[in-house]
Amino acid sequence: MLANWFPNVASIWPQFVQSTWETLYMTFWSALIAGVLGLGTGIFLVVTQPGGINADPSFYSFLDKVVNLLRSVPFIILLAVMAPVTKYIVGTTVGTPAALVPLIVGIFPFYARQVQNALLSIEPSVIEAAQAMGSSATEIIFRIYLRECLPDIIRVSVVTIISLIGLTTMAGAIGSGGLGDIAISVGYARFENDVTIAALLVILVLVFITQIIGDWIARKVEHL
Amino acid sequence: MGVADVAIDLQDINVTFERKGETVTAVNDVSLQVKKGSIYGIIGYSGAGKSTLVRVINLLQRPSSGKVSVSGQDLQQLTDKKLRGVRQKVGMIFQHFNLLRSRTVLNNVEYPLLGKKISRKDREAKAFELLKLVGLAEYAQSYPEELSGGQKQRVAIARALASDPDILISDEATSALDPQTTASILELLKKLNDELGLTIVLITHEMQVIKSICQEVAVMADGSVIEQGLVGDLFTAPQQPLTKSLLSLRLM
Numbered sequence: 348m349l350a351n352w353f354p355n356v357a358s359i360w361p362q363f364v365q366s367t368w369e370t371l372y373m374t375f376w377s378a379l380i381a382g383v384l385g386l387g388t389g390i391f392l393v394v395t396q397p398g399g400i401n402a403d404p405s406f407y408s409f410l411d412k413v414v415n416l417l418r419s420v421p422f423i424i425l426l427a428v429m430a431p432v433t434k435y436i437v438g439t440t441v442g443t444p445a446a447l448v449p450l451i452v453g454i455f456p457f458y459a460r461q462v463q464n465a466l467l468s469i470e471p472s473v474i475e476a477a478q479a480m481g482s483s484a485t486e487i488i489f490r491i492y493l494r495e496c497l498p499d500i501i502r503v504s505v506v507t508i509i510s511l512i513g514l515t516t517m518a519g520a521i522g523s524g525g526l527g528d529i530a531i532s533v534g535y536a537r538f539e540n541d542v543t544i545a546a547l548l549v550i551l552v553l554v555f556i557t558q559i560i561g562d563w564i565a566r567k568v569e570h571l
Numbered sequence: 572m573g574v575a576d577v578a579i580d581l582q583d584i585n586v587t588f589e590r591k592g593e594t595v596t597a598v599n600d601v602s603l604q605v606k607k608g609s610i611y612g613i614i615g616y617s618g619a620g621k622s623t624l625v626r627v628i629n630l631l632q633r634p635s636s637g638k639v640s641v642s643g644q645d646l647q648q649l650t651d652k653k654l655r656g657v658r659q660k661v662g663m664i665f666q667h668f669n670l671l672r673s674r675t676v677l678n679n680v681e682y683p684l685l686g687k688k689i690s691r692k693d694r695e696a697k698a699f700e701l702l703k704l705v706g707l708a709e710y711a712q713s714y715p716e717e718l719s720g721g722q723k724q725r726v727a728i729a730r731a732l733a734s735d736p737d738i739l740i741s742d743e744a745t746s747a748l749d750p751q752t753t754a755s756i757l758e759l760l761k762k763l764n765d766e767l768g769l770t771i772v773l774i775t776h777e778m779q780v781i782k783s784i785c786q787e788v789a790v791m792a793d794g795s796v797i798e799q800g801l802v803g804d805l806f807t808a809p810q811q812p813l814t815k816s817l818l819s820l821r822l823m
């Protein structure tokens with residue numbers, strides 16, 4: 348069947364499978380690292396904002412500006428701009444590991460903002476009640492903010508991972524490997540449309556699976 | 572009144588806020604003492620500065636000037652860590668309950684004991700006893716959303732009691748409740764005052780609440796305490812026009 352419908356995919360099958368793995372690799376590692384960075388940044392934004400539990404207006408305003416700045420750089424330009432940094436960190440600018448650097452820088456501010464919004468959904472009076480009970484800032488972060496907002500955090504994580512899958516395909520432009528790369532460098536360049544469509548289908552399946560797993564976890568942690 | 576009998580001593584408290592370059596005086600030169608084991612009412616119209624004043628008691632709001640002592644300790648001299656210790660001995664309940672929606676009723680009551688040197692089993696047992704005390708033992712495994720307003724406030728009271736406070740501050744805790752529920756919550760507070768010797772500071776804008784359980788009262792307007800004393804005296808011989816108007820509201 349594969350040979351009938353997707354003749355060119357069949358002929359480069361090992362390369363196609365490899366590309367799928369590369370996409371999974373880029374998505375997983377950049378999600379993990381950007382997840383930690385974004386969660387931390389989101390928490391810092393909420394904690395240091397004026398009136399926050401550890402208010403530090405100048406730090407807040409600095410962090411806020413950095414996040415805004417990074418978010419306003421178009422990803423395709425970020426890929427190019429980051430090249431020297433990537434070279435410094437990874438030692439090369441091409442290949443799948445090298446793509447992680449721009450992917451992380453591209454996605455973590457987006458995630459940080461969404462985490463920030465999720466955490467801000469808590470009533471300030473609930474935070475004040477915790478302070479009145481003698482909770483420290485760290486206790487409030489872990490026992491109130493993260494705990495009360497967990498379903499929202501999971502939801503924004505899903506949205507972020509789905510955006511990230513999209514970004515990994517764009518990283519194909521700098522030779523990252525992955526499904527975006529193969530769709531362009533093989534499907535598009537050699538007029539082998541079936542390769543492009545197969546790559547698209549795999550991406551759709553990845554997005555779909557992410558959504559299903561995310562919804563399932565969100566419902567699990569939401570007791571109602 | 573000896574020093575040992577004073578639960579809360581506020582001296583010359585001022586609180587000002589900067590708002591759009593203007594200085595707003597929320598609390599203006601207020602001094603008051605709350606006796607151990609008494610129920611002290613603070614009444615006044617919206618914006619009078621009642622919430623700001625009681626937030627000074629546990630330094631959720633640091634005063635611009637003045638001295639705050641609780642159970643003989645000068646709070647402004649304490650380190651953050653010590654201050655958090657004092658806060659655990661000053662329970663607080665609010666108009667909107669402020670329960671944690673992700674936790675069961677039992678877990679909410681356990682909250683103040685998290686991170687304390689107490690086993691999980693003892694902690695749960697203690698929380699359960701408190702739920703019994705407020706009459707909600709059968710709701711231990713429910714979530715706050717599943718409760719009525721009056722029930723939520725009972726959970727909040729149980730939670731406030733978990734760290735064995737000496738003082739309970741109630742900021743309009745009955746304002747969102749109907750008259751019957753209000754009466755039952757006030758009855759519960761009175762019982763806690765009688766049985767545990769809990770000192771209670773109670774904010775309200777209803778004279779009826781003051782009359783039913785308070786011994787002393789302060790009337791606030793525009794950040795100042797304009798009249799204070801025994802509740803009986805205030806009812807028989809109010810001095811200020813505002814006090815008279817608050818008293819007459821009760822008749823409407």
Ligand SMILES: Nc1ncnc2c1ncn2[C@@H]1O[C@H](COP(=O)(O)OP(=O)(O)OP(=O)(O)O)[C@@H](O)[C@H]1O
Nearest residue numbers: 588590595596597616617618619620621622623624
């Ligand atoms: N964080 C703040 N920043 C600026 N102004 C504030 C702040 N908190 C309180 N105020 C002002 O201080 C005054 C007193 O407010 P407060 O909340 O203490 O009144 P209240 O007597 O508790 O009123 P209510 O009955 O409506 O709860 C108000 O004018 C309010 O706008």
Ligand SMILES: [Mg+2]
Nearest residue numbers: 621622623742
């Ligand atoms: Mg108030």
